[in-house]
Amino acid sequence: MASDPHAQELADERAAENQYKEAMDRRARMPIPTQGARNTLWTGTGQVKLPVGGFGQFVGRVALVGPDPEHLDGRSDFYIGDGHYELDGVEVFHWSARVACTFFRGSTHHPLCERVAVIRTYAHRNGGISEFYDEAIVDDPPGVPFRRRVLSIPAAPTRAVLPTTGRSLSTKPAAQSAPGKSDAAKTQPLGPEPVKAASAKGPGSPEKDGLRAADLLHARLAAPRSDQLASVLSTLQPDQYEVVAAPGRTNCIIEGQPGTGKTIIAAHRAAFLVSPAIEDQDKPEGKVMLVGPSRQYSHHVAHLLERLAPATRDLIVVSLQELLEQLTGRSENRVWGPPSYSWQDVSQELADFAFKAWRRITSAGRPKYAKLRDAVEHVYETLRVNGGDRPLTTEHEWREYLRRLPRFRDAQDDRSLQPLLAYIGGQVQPLRALQGIGHVIVDEAQDVHPLEWAVLTEINAGGYWTLLGDLNQRRSDHTEGSWKNVAAALAIEDEDLPLVRLQRGYRSTRPIIQFANKLLPKTERELASLQNEGPEPLVVTTKTLSPEAVAQASGLLDRHPHGTVAIIDTDPEPTREELRARGWIADRADVTRWRRDSRMLTVIDPDHARGLEFDGVVVVEPWAFPPNLGRQGQLYTALTRPNRELVIVHQKPLPEELRGRRR
Numbered sequence: 212m213a214s215d216p217h218a219q220e221l222a223d224e225r226a227a228e229n230q231y232k233e234a235m236d237r238r239a240r241m242p243i244p245t246q247g248a249r250n251t252l253w254t255g256t257g258q259v260k261l262p263v264g265g266f267g268q269f270v271g272r273v274a275l276v277g278p279d280p281e282h283l284d285g286r287s288d289f290y291i292g293d294g295h296y297e298l299d300g301v302e303v304f305h306w307s308a309r310v311a312c313t314f315f316r317g318s319t320h321h322p323l324c325e326r327v328a329v330i331r332t333y334a335h336r337n338g339g340i341s342e343f344y345d346e347a348i349v350d351d352p353p354g355v356p357f358r359r360r361v362l363s364i365p366a367a368p369t370r371a372v373l374p375t376t377g378r379s380l381s382t383k384p385a386a387q388s389a390p391g392k393s394d395a396a397k398t399q400p401l402g403p404e405p406v407k408a409a410s411a412k413g414p415g416s417p418e419k420d421g422l423r424a425a426d427l428l429h430a431r432l433a434a435p436r437s438d439q440l441a442s443v444l445s446t447l448q449p450d451q452y453e454v455v456a457a458p459g460r461t462n463c464i465i466e467g468q469p470g471t472g473k474t475i476i477a478a479h480r481a482a483f484l485v486s487p488a489i490e491d492q493d494k495p496e497g498k499v500m501l502v503g504p505s506r507q508y509s510h511h512v513a514h515l516l517e518r519l520a521p522a523t524r525d526l527i528v529v530s531l532q533e534l535l536e537q538l539t540g541r542s543e544n545r546v547w548g549p550p551s552y553s554w555q556d557v558s559q560e561l562a563d564f565a566f567k568a569w570r571r572i573t574s575a576g577r578p579k580y581a582k583l584r585d586a587v588e589h590v591y592e593t594l595r596v597n598g599g600d601r602p603l604t605t606e607h608e609w610r611e612y613l614r615r616l617p618r619f620r621d622a623q624d625d626r627s628l629q630p631l632l633a634y635i636g637g638q639v640q641p642l643r644a645l646q647g648i649g650h651v652i653v654d655e656a657q658d659v660h661p662l663e664w665a666v667l668t669e670i671n672a673g674g675y676w677t678l679l680g681d682l683n684q685r686r687s688d689h690t691e692g693s694w695k696n697v698a699a700a701l702a703i704e705d706e707d708l709p710l711v712r713l714q715r716g717y718r719s720t721r722p723i724i725q726f727a728n729k730l731l732p733k734t735e736r737e738l739a740s741l742q743n744e745g746p747e748p749l750v751v752t753t754k755t756l757s758p759e760a761v762a763q764a765s766g767l768l769d770r771h772p773h774g775t776v777a778i779i780d781t782d783p784e785p786t787r788e789e790l791r792a793r794g795w796i797a798d799r800a801d802v803t804r805w806r807r808d809s810r811m812l813t814v815i816d817p818d819h820a821r822g823l824e825f826d827g828v829v830v831v832e833p834w835a836f837p838p839n840l841g842r843q844g845q846l847y848t849a850l851t852r853p854n855r856e857l858v859i860v861h862q863k864p865l866p867e868e869l870r871g872r873r874r
């Protein structure tokens with residue numbers, strides 16, 4: 212082992228990371244920041260700012276073609292990590308600092324991008340570096356691209372192996388001579404020969420073009436999933452980084468099929484925008500709000516954000532449902548019915564009438580209300596009687612609609628009227644916690660109704676937007692049918708809302724995507740999965756739906772003992788009963804999670820499964836998934852939740868498009 216140069220270099224990197232971790236720990240315990248930026252790479256301005264603390268994990272390392280006197284004081288390599296630090300004369304830059312584009316390989320926007328020779332990516336296991344991967348960016352990289360900071364490693368095989376953890380490195384900068392001229396530089400490369408990075412423009416398959424850290428990426432995609440999304444900084448791809456690191460005072464729509472990394476981009480972008488290490492001109496003018504579809508989604512991204520944006524007060528993560536609950540004061544499980552009965556329930560016009568009604572009520576001064584609820588009721592009832600003597604609208608269709616609205620006390624229990632009541636609530640008394648927002652990121656944006664856009668627009672008045680979605684996954688006819696309409700709802704000119712189309716499928720295997728894509732029109736069946744191999748989806752016809760679903764889920768748990776498994780069902784209650792009968796117990800905090808012994812199973816309806824993923828999924832009775840506009844958005848979403856295995860259990864006939872494979 213001691214003679215293996217790669218093992219030695221790995222040990223050296225582990226020791227360096229341990230030292231970095233200790234430094235970050237010390238910094239976290241420091242009450243007052245004492246350390247500022249040492250040059251303009253980190254802050255862009257040279258001004259001293261709060262030190263950017265992290266957990267002390269390396270993301271990667273960059274070697275230049277030679278020393279750089281201008282930006283690196285004559286050094287030729289540096290680390291990318293989760294906190295800024297100088298480690299024995301080698302700088303660690305924060306992953307959100309502009310210089311990090313040298314590592315992530317987005318389009319060049321730092322002078323050093325032109326001078327990169329090799330990038331090194333770290334893989335971690337159990338909190339420590341388990342491996343590193345080098346990729347050559349130039350054809351003739353330096354023999355020893357990365358300066359060894361510990362040069363006392365003995366060459367003789369009989370000598371002791373370097374300890375792999377807890378080793379304190381020399382505080383003297385190891386290679387004071389310029390890199391490339393040190394002793395080590397005269398030897399062969401210590402790591403494995405760097406692999407030449409894929410060319411962003413070179414030939415190949417669309418899903419593989421421009422991939423970086425490809426081996427590590429494939430290993431990560433094949434690994435079992437946990438119920439929370441992990442940071443993927445080390446394998447973040449150039450096209451993803453490009454969107455993550457776009458300036459905070461710009462708008463963007465990001466569209467992509469299921470599993471193309473939209474949620475990954477949404478969460479990393481949120482962390483980027485609140486990072487103290489980004490350039491002033493890239494910062495949004497205010498706080499950042501990440502809006503997802505459900506509580507489960509907020510839980511799904513929580514771990515990632517705790518890692519990447521620790522201890523910030525500038526980031527609010529909230530689901531659309533929670534937002535409506537806060538504005539109406541009504542919890543989700545106290546309202547009934549579908550999200551909308553007609554397009555009018557959730558239309559922008561209804562918001563306009565409510566706005567008009569509130570303006571009219573307050574035109575001579577705001578009346579005094581004992582409770583906020585009374586004010587909301589006043590506006591709602593004014594709407595219901597179409598303004599009384601002075602109609603809010605003379606359009607027949609709208610007059611009829613307003614006339615048919617239920618009384619306020621019934622409206623409060625009606626799910627389809629929650630967006631309206633939330634909009635009114637926001638007018639009457641905006642939520643204090645949501646003031647000062649400068650950028651809103653909306654994931655699953657295809658499912659936001661026009662009236663909900665009106666609620667969000669009130670919160671993000673004058674701010675910027677990052678919208679992520681997939682129109683093929685729309686779950687309702689009453690949401691916007693095109694991004695152009697969404698732009699109009701936000702009053703943004705088309706040219707100020709560029710559309711980025713993601714084309715690489717990270718989550719599901721090719722057989723799963725091929726199966727689910729049968730629900731799409733032929734022209735939209737894109738297939739760019741990075742995971743080619745995997746079992747074909749299994750279709751099981753049965754007369755006993757719930758027992759079969761639970762049996763199939765148990766089989767998936769056997770096959771994925773370290774992964775996650777879900778049953779997605781439009782009517783989960785019979786499945787829950789079946790689980791209870793077999794000794795499973797629902798989690799009190801989240802009733803979608805069921806446990807027995809050490810096993811965990813999620814039982815969830817399609818609405819709450821949006822944005823989530825599992826290693827194995829059982830989809831129950833596709834026939835029962837409601838189509839919209841002749842499309843199967845909800846079913847399509849459910850079929851594309853699994854990473855590795857999909858089982859369909861059905862009694863009624865399958866939708867026409869899916870017929871063909873059965874057991």
Ligand SMILES: Nc1ncnc2c1ncn2[C@@H]1O[C@H](COP(=O)(O)OP(=O)(O)OP(=O)(O)O)[C@@H](O)[C@H]1O
Nearest residue numbers: 443446447448469470471472473474475717718822
């Ligand atoms: N650069 C990456 N490195 C490693 N894993 C990645 C990367 N990008 C995406 N993934 C993984 O791919 C999976 C799917 O990503 P994500 O959930 O962001 O897709 P999505 O487009 O939001 O899907 P959907 O629309 O179906 O909810 C996740 O497990 C995520 O960790």
